[in-house]
Amino acid sequence: MYIDAAGEQLIAENFDNELQPGQEVRFKQQIEFILEIDKLKHVLRKTILMDQSRRENSAEHSWHIALTVMVLSEYARDADIDFFRVMKILLVHDLIEIDAGDTYCHDEEGKKDQAIKERLAADRIFNILPSDQAKAFRDLWDEFEERKTPESRFANALDRVQPFLHNYFTSGKTWLENKIRSEQVISRMQPLDDGAPLLWRYVKSLIDDAVKKEILAG
């Protein structure tokens, strides 16, 4: 149901006529989902924007990396890859943070119950959709998490590269504030080698450089 701030139901009555029988409920679920996911714009990540003015939110991050698919596709390890699915995976991959919040990749304590919180979130959020779409979205998210397909490996690579670039090109502000050491960054970034080996080589060289410049602890 679509309820406005005053608790009033806002769907106009003449709307049913125009959809196929049975489609009205489906359409309402779809609109409800579209309204619900607006909340991802409130989930703040540790990453800061390039001009260092503020932290990034997960909707912005998702847009950035989905677009990056179009820029960096030639660096994917696997030649035969469905980039449409990569893009869909990336648009969807953080939706669970609406309930579960963003877990900082170097927060070992926070990671302990992350999986449970995220599964509960997936159960709730994707199921706002009609069941066929709920399953499609859940499958994309599961694929991302499992990192078994070429598509999900490339998606994971891009998901890690973007915040890394932000950290490096803002002189390591987030690394220094959170007392992150190079071995933590290496361990976080190493899986790039499975998805985009050239990007991994590039990132490795920037990690070395960051340590040399003391914007990342060695």
Place this chain on the structure above:
Amino acid sequence: MYIDAAGEQLIAENFDNELQPGQEVRFKQQIEFILEIDKLKHVLRKTILMDQSRRENSAEHSWHIALTVMVLSEYARDADIDFFRVMKILLVHDLIEIDAGDTYCHDEEGKKDQAIKERLAADRIFNILPSDQAKAFRDLWDEFEERKTPESRFANALDRVQPFLHNYFTSGKTWLENKIRSEQVISRMQPLDDGAPLLWRYVKSLIDDAVKKEILAG
């Protein structure tokens, strides 16, 4: 070139070795583009978020509607549509706002030099990319603007539906603040009929309802 806040060049030297000859310049252009487009996160739109806490930016908006492709694809007028291209169009369509700013859809004064400003912006921003990618991005943006293909018509429909839903479901706050009348909203939304006729019928019913509830001037 990648320059940090202190004006220091930050590309590590051992990075060249790992790319094909000639690919280094290309890769630098791609990274520079990825860093540049971060600025879209600073471009504020008139639309407010569903919880009314603040205005939305164009990166968030682009993410929202790119994802909406996956939810509302069945309402596209044309059966044979390349939804991957729709998604790419939507991820790219607002990048020119980095230079040109967001022009409010009901700002007739602002629209006068909008086209010129946006073309100049497209010339600069897309050309940060290697020339083949610059052309691909420009083609997507031109396609969106021209609204001639089924893909661009559906993309335009989603681009208009999302802010409309925000306006309606936040009790017309932005409409009332900007003294918008229903005929302006109808004129803005009518092109939905070309891209997603069922969505247009839905929107029409909500416009009627909004007028009845006095959250939109009749």
